[in-house]
Amino acid sequence: MQIIRELLDFSSSKQHMNGSELADLDQVTDNCVRMLESEMHVKNVLLNRQYNLAKLRISKFVLQQILSNLISNAIKYCPPERQPIIEISSYQTQNADYIEIKDNAAGIVKSKIAHIFDLHSRFHKQTLIAKGDGIGLFNVKNLVEKNGGNITVTSQENIGTQIKIEFIRHVEIEGHHENSTIS
Secondary structure, three states, rough: OOHHHHHHHHHHHHHHOOOOOEEEEEHHHHHHHHHHHHHHHHHOOEEEEEEEEOOEEHHHHHHHHHHHHHHHHHHHHHOOOOEEEEEEEEEEEEOOOEEEEEEEOOOOOOOHHHHOOOOOOOOOOOOOOOOOOOOOHHHHHHHHHOOOOEEEEOOOOOEEEEEEOOOOOOOEEEEEEEEEOOO
16 A cells, blocks of 8 residues: 555656746645654654745645655654654755755665665665655655756764755746756
8 A cells, every 4th residue: 555655646746846836845844744743743753944945946746745755754764762853954055955854863874875766775674663665765856856956865874864955946048947057
């Protein structure tokens, strides 16, 4: 059933990838918290937000799919003896908008980070009991890239993980979009 739900989420998210709306990060995060409320309550999750960039040009639905998966993973892979702490921040530079999600979960061995977005990859089977089929992060990467973004991961085993999402900003020039990066 989990695989079917994840495939349905991925399939329906393809319909919402036009990026023509402004998604309010607080509002989207609130929706994610409502979806994950019981799991967050049971595990006593501490969620900190610091949004220097309040809105992003991306579908609200797509952003919710991305954030809910990353928040869910941070909760799911936090050792049971540790209170999950998740920090979400956003900021912008001259050419790009960024979202960062940091957690204090189990982390990932450095040698396995290169495969974190592979379909069906799972790295915590023996150490933690967490349901999933390795489709979520594959889906997140596809959603980010289909919306002109890049995603990177840094992690330390037993310390936590940081995921950084970069969306290159585009500007309107005489009726068509141009990348804002200057060569």
